[in-house]
Amino acid sequence: MQTTMQLHYEIEQLLAAYAALIDADRLEEWLDLFDEDSQYEIIARENVEQNLPLSLMLCDNKDMLRDRVMSLRKANIYNIHVDCHVLSLLRITSAAEDRCSADASFALFQSNQEGESRLFSVGRYEIEAKPSAQGWRLRKMRVVVDTGAVLTLLATPI
Amino acid sequence: MQTTMQLHYEIEQLLAAYAALIDADRLEEWLDLFDEDSQYEIIARENVEQNLPLSLMLCDNKDMLRDRVMSLRKANIYNIHVDCHVLSLLRITSAAEDRCSADASFALFQSNQEGESRLFSVGRYEIEAKPSAQGWRLRKMRVVVDTGAVLTLLATPI
């Protein structure tokens, strides 16, 4: 039981850091949470349920994710919004010595430069993590969004 | 302290499963979280504060809840929305060997088939659980909603 609770705590803190680093626009440090061999995907729930492979965003390795962050830095000179993630309770869905799966729902709010906030997206993180010398790292992060409509506006990661 | 933390963890995971199973539309498995002798109630906060017994939904035993789920399956052939629960931090409010009470706030978001999400309801879960051979089960779930207005549209459980 202690092992389970400790694992839960460690993955929860990995996800909390993930969200806090996006919200603080510290995307370079956010990258550090990913394993070199990792996948990041944003996909509409509708597509998951219909077994359609079409993603809203897919980075198949960490270099693609690095490119994404770098282009954000160049393309978006002005920070036109700030993010605020609110994460729900995390669940460990499977665990072994060298890997761990978990999920947690989230709501993502965005605020504009006038200080007006709105709901941007809701959905569920599906996490695969592996241990490293620096603690757990993301092997795969799949963001399944219920909110497919507005995500044509997708700029920063979720 | 360890006992308290472990209990907190177990009830938190019960609530996380409760929300995840509704969100995944796996209501038959959601039913399994309830004890045979259980009560499920949705009530407006206004009525709780004025000591009015009027509920928005009341299932006084598990068979009533089973009926509810079965009629949902027949009546709603098309899934006109998907749910996403975001749960706040859980608190154990009382604990004994054979029972436990807890509460946690929540926000429930619904997304339609166009992939547009909106806030559907906010409120607080008031949980009474009892131990079973399969872990903690819900003896009583009272959903106290701040959002009394839209809940005339209430179809799926909260």
Next chain:
Amino acid sequence: MQTTMQLHYEIEQLLAAYAALIDADRLEEWLDLFDEDSQYEIIARENVEQNLPLSLMLCDNKDMLRDRVMSLRKANIYNIHVDCHVLSLLRITSAAEDRCSADASFALFQSNQEGESRLFSVGRYEIEAKPSAQGWRLRKMRVVVDTGAVLTLLATPI
């Protein structure tokens, strides 16, 4: 590791109580969570990032906070809204024997007397706590809000 988890649990429960007491309009008990020597501040994220000291609300000691609650009781005879906090996963940002810092994002929803709910504010709690005979108490609570726009309507604490 056990120590870390226990500390995390205790601060998480302090914050959960903080939110639940505001939501239940039990502000006098909410005051009890603050140390006598404490500071409560609500500040726009924009001002934090630009190093502007201007707060939306600043109580530099507990008596100021007591005054604030008392004036709320006199000025707002009718409770025109109810609050519902949804808290994200908490992170311990630093810890020592006699103090602890933590943060957590939040969404605050308000519901009016017609039972209509809306997003009121999102942001992040920055917590400094110290141990006391009654458990951890708030030494400093800084509420950094992304939602600067509506907070001219600020009446109750966040």
